[in-house]
Amino acid sequence: MEQSLQGIRVLDLTRVLAGPYATMVMADLGADVVKVEMPKTGDDARQFGPFVGEESAYFMSINRGKRSIVLNLKDEEDKNVFLSLAEKADVVMENYRPGTMEKLGLGYDHLKEVNPTVIYAATSGFGHTGPYAKRPAYDAVVQAMGGLMSITGPKGGPPTRVGTSIGDITSGLFTVIGVLAALQHRHHTGEGQKVDVSMLDCQVAILENAIARFVVTGEVPKPGGNRHPSITPFEPFETEDGEIMIAAGNDALFAKLCRVLGTEAWLEDERFATNTQRTENIEIIVPLINDLTRKKKTSKWQELLDEAGIPNGPINSIDQVLSDPQVKARDMVKEVEHPTAGLLKMAGVPVKMSKTQGKIKSPAPELGEHQEQVIKEWLSK
Amino acid sequence: MEQSLQGIRVLDLTRVLAGPYATMVMADLGADVVKVEMPKTGDDARQFGPFVGEESAYFMSINRGKRSIVLNLKDEEDKNVFLSLAEKADVVMENYRPGTMEKLGLGYDHLKEVNPTVIYAATSGFGHTGPYAKRPAYDAVVQAMGGLMSITGPKGGPPTRVGTSIGDITSGLFTVIGVLAALQHRHHTGEGQKVDVSMLDCQVAILENAIARFVVTGEVPKPGGNRHPSITPFEPFETEDGEIMIAAGNDALFAKLCRVLGTEAWLEDERFATNTQRTENIEIIVPLINDLTRKKKTSKWQELLDEAGIPNGPINSIDQVLSDPQVKARDMVKEVEHPTAGLLKMAGVPVKMSKTQGKIKSPAPELGEHQEQVIKEWLSK
Secondary structure, eight states, rough: OTTTTTTTEEEEOOTTTHHHHHHHHHHHHOOOOEEEEEETOOOOOGGGGGTTTTTTTTHHHHSTTOOEEEEESSSSSHHHHHHHHHOOOSSEOOOTTTHHHHHTSSSSHHHHHOOTOOOEEESSOOSSSSTTOOOOOOOHHHHTTTGGGGGGGSTTTTOOOOEEEEEEEHHHHHHHHHHHHHHHHHHHHHHOEEEEEEHHHHHHHTHHHHHHHHHHHOOOOOOOOTOSSSSEEEEEEOSSSEEEEEEOSSSHHHHHHHHHHHHHGGGGGGSSHHHHHHHHTTHHHHHHHHHHTTTHHHHHHHHHHHHHHEEOOOOHHHHHHHEEEEHHTOOOOOEETTTTTTTEEEEEEEEEESSSOOOOSSSSOTTTTTTTHHOOOOOOO | OTTTTTTTTEEOOOOTTTTHHHHHHHHTTEEEEEEETTTTOOOOGOOOOOOOOTEEEHHHHHHTOOEEEEEOOTTTHHHHHHHHHHHHOOOOEEEEEEHHHEEEEESHHHHHHTTTEEEEEEESOOOSSSSSOOOOOOOOOHHHHHHHHOOOSTTSSSSOOOOOHHHHHHHHHHHHHHHHHHHHHHHHHOOOOOEEEEEEEHHHHHHHHHHHHHOOOOOOOOTTTSSOOOSEEEEEEOOSSSEEEEOSSHHHHHHHHHHHTTGGGGGGGGGGGHHHHHTTTTTHHHHHHHHHHTSHHHHHHHHHHHHHOEEEOOOOOHHHHOHHHHHHTTTOOOEEETTTTTTEEEEOOEEEEESOOOOSSSSOOOOTTTTHHHHHHOOOO
């Protein structure tokens, strides 16, 4: 089956997570991603645990479907090979600290000389402009600086880091969007351009209602625990044997929930008439619901709530996620055979397309595995 | 300045957050997004607080740059108007529960009859296939079911919801990627297709190293607090007057950190020689660093660490984020004038493009504000 980004050549200088996550998404959608690594050590992430034999499982899970070549960009000969490849590329992607590529003589202004239609995508901690442009960053730094930590965590507790590197991942996704939008523009005009995505900017872009709340009320949002800040009831409730997340996001769902709980009288209750009123009276309604949910087991509530069409679910651990029937049915856990590390499970491709379904094309490459193959393919005629 | 998605017509049936976030990103990049709302109440999010006058700040912040028309899709006449608009659309986007559009006679199979090249993007809780397909969901439910809560929170503490609706937002971003990839395919083949993105799938796709860690070690990942699970030192450290996030993500950065801390002797210390060894000896090294960082103020450490090129940053609250010099320099806080609600601050556009920079085209629409305008524009020959 054809894939949507088939034929798109990506010259990929990215390392660690934000950039490699972006080029993984592009590879999964069919792009030809050639990873350019430094001699000997390659991508830093090759050294991040846990390991399977000699191979980093972390590296393998986000570099599937790519090919690897080794080039020392400080060496004149290798630099010329890189420039020849850049001439043939549709997209060049990098996540160096701003200024690094320029110092190598390989910034966008240089590359567009050899390839005027190239799309150059840079993902960096703070972006290529502004007072912090030259500062290095990692996910934890932008989660801290971007405000997300300040609104995540137990109610009344300390700011808490999101358990996945969401600063890297969201900037990776916005970078892919920028590259695909630039391809769209190139179709109409033949023009290339530079796409500059900052992890910090992306953190601001995903703050969602926290900005609106602060701007309107003047109150600085704090970690809110597991409760939605403006929708009620919308949080985990206690059951006889654990917890269940119940999300009654509008008045119709609240009415259905009242019928499941046997509290139809609440529908006539002034305090609970609208979402705004329920949110005002959250300290009254939540204990009332907990008193009722504690009377049955989680699985029983799941059944009753599912029947009534009320959004609900258990709080799954990673092992439960990987064996969840829906996750499996959607092909979201894939086994990929690596020549030395063996069979490795990793996340599947979340964009499902009826005509051009993406796929994991191959395991992550060994360092420099495709040197000759790529140079032959890209540079012959 | 031209925008990258200029000329792309999006017929937008999305409500609440995941879908509207996706169509906001497309509108910011220049697409013509026409929001189809139900009569009287419109998008549920119009009722979500906080409010400025009569207007939801929440709704306004994620529906900027779109136009609104009102159609009752259960009414034959309105349905025909919708079908005429769908005929003219490049993309139809919806985030109803799977089956809803089919019941209305407006699913992809129906729409492709009137417009064979249409790209139909559906964002839903669990996707259009699999045993949970018909179940409703909200962000909190998929954060719970998708494993992200189980790895977020204080060390030893309970699973914790991310403070922004990351389940909605990531599925919105993957939906945009699917739509843009489908446009790329359409350029080559003229073919439309259906893009089916599930919030739960996207949660699995962003679990990152948690899957690798579980698969390799067999240990179920738990909330890890603010420490990186496999890179050391990489967490907030105590200062004389607060905390500072320090992320020494590789051996070179660790060496620089040792020079700033005056602990060059650690570079000869077997226990700290590589990242793997530092992570094994994390309970030794972290207290040693804290003993040193407590001796100076946060701002002094920032200065010293910046000079040395070591990734670091303060843990900012939302008010601090909005007044951060870098965030301002990158144009990430925009003021948008709404005709009745007045001036509202919201996040800017994080994809920076050198030739086709996106922008906030207009404030969020009033319900049905563009009824005549859109029908005239799209349906007049």
